[in-house]
Amino acid sequence: MDQHYQLSFFERLIRVELKQHAITLGPPDKNLFSSTTAQAIREKDKMLQCFGRDVYGMGNDKQVEWHIQMHQYQLVVLMDQITGLLSPAEIATINELTADLTWNNFYKIIYANLAELLSFLEREFSRYLNLSYKIPITHWLSARNGFVNEMKIISDGFTAAQIDEQLSSIVLQSFLDFPSAENNDSLITYRQLFYLRRLQKELSALLINNNGGPDLAEKLKDLLLYLNFNNVHYLRYCTDSITMEITELPTIREKLDHLIFLQKKINQTNIKPGFIFNKLHPTLQNQLKAWLNEEISYLHRKTHLSAPGHSPDELSRWKDFKVITVLSVAQLGYIIKLLLGNGVFLNRNKTELLDFFSQFFTTVKQDNVSSGSLRTNFYKEDANVSKAVRGIFMDLVNYSLKGVNVAVYFVLDFFLRQF
Incomplete structure (x- = not known):
């Protein structure tokens, strides 16, 4: 029996049979409950035993990638269809199985088998996954609970190091601006989840290795640039900070010197390949480069306009005069x-x-x-x-x-x- 047929058991069960049972009053039939859940476990075990063997027997890497991604997509869709039958409170406790003869417990058992299959793909075939695919809502709820605890520790560390409150708020809020169990249709991709996990890990390491040094804010900004944290609020924070810095400089020459230095620093910063906070926006490095180029161009034009009656050729005559x-x-x-x-x-x-x-x-x-x-x-x-x-x-x-x-x-x- 091939892989697609085995997964079709879950498709038929969830898309047809569960919807019919959902309108039935009263608890599920005991025989139906036990026979169906037992069959789901058998189908899951069968897939786990032969999936890897079948995949590695394909030989063609492109075919393997298609096969993995097709099952990844179908599993996520089926898991979301089950959570659509549960309340937010039941989704939050979806991993808590009981012996109760109820439809909700029945749904949770089926969901647990699908989740085990998806975890197998994520663990054994991670390089073939499509990172743009949506993750199941339970993936996010589990990750978010961990983020909440970690963000409290990181927030306390930022406060102790006297990190600017606005900067701290932007970074920490990025971990929380995602859906709750009530919003099952929101799109959270594998890429976004992997990004936040890496960002959380790097922030924790930054605080541990800083040892109370005064340059934590600059190290934090360098890290966000390296990890391509192109959050729109952070980009605005960066440009507002630069604007404030050059406003305090008395001459256009000093303003240009500062902007050109920042341009050089950003151009020479190494960026982590393939990493981005929001794939829909340009990279943080490119957005900052474009903004700095425009500011530098503006100051150059302003310099020329502030010297009426002098042509560029006339001014260039005195460029090297001493x-x-x-x-x-x-x-x-x-x-x-x-x-x-x-x-x-x-x-x-x-x-x-x-x-x-x-x-x-x-x-x-x-x-x-x-x-x-x-x-x-x-x-x-x-x-x-x-x-x-x-x-x-x-x-x-x-x-x-x-x-x-x-x-x-x-x-x-x-x-x-x-x-």
Whole structure:
């Protein structure tokens, strides 16, 4: 007797005979109960004994895959049809069999035999399963009960590590936003269940291995990117966080630097192949890359619009231009401080002013002047630097006076010639 015929016993029993018995008043007939359940057990045992032998005798891998997936699909459909005959409370206790002569206990016994067959396929032929198929509702209820307990432990760990409440809520809620026993028609796939189990395992390991370190939030974000957690709420959380970060930066140049750094980091992150939280949406990495590209493009366009009257060719002329000075970085920073403090420079934004000098000034001792170094020396008090700068200014004063004396000589010479 072939595999399809053996499974057809359960199809006929559930789709025809059980529906007829369901409208019968009173408990099932004792002989019918015992004979039918005994036959279900025999058919199940027969399939378990010969299924593997028949599958491995096929030889063709594609044929094996089709055979496994066909039985996977039919078993899930039959199991769902049985749970459709039970109340939510009865579904929650479907694994609790009794000796009672009732239709509900009869359904549970048939269901238990089908569940054993499906578990056999999941265990022995997992690589052939279709991960896009719906799982039985009881699979999810069992997994969700475990998730509830684990999420309490993980939630406490996030709280102790001071993880942002919004981030914690998004991650934890993803384990609970699935149907209850009352909603038997909702589609939960094997892929989604496997994903959540792996995510729960990784979150637990992250907390165990962190040892109370301060960088848990960054490690959590790296993990979610690696596991392709493309939850729409998490994507919005990421983009809102980046927007807040660049809003606090004073210049467009610093905003672009930060966005380009994030773009580089995300591009270079390895992503777990074949893993995705929601198959209907693009990967988290691709969505973040697209968002960053748009932000960077926007800031570039904004930069061009904020400089009317200057063509790109004209601005590019000064791209690599540097004013070369004999001043050290420390002296340059101190001179800028004096000129700004004395009202010679009127710019109010000190950061932008220092960024400008770091971009377009260079010293004979240092080709590139970083804005951070210049900013440090701007605020730093150094007696030696102050003394050196005073010497430079005195030299400038003397040079200026020398120019005045020459001018007076020419003026006197002109008047003397008139007489």
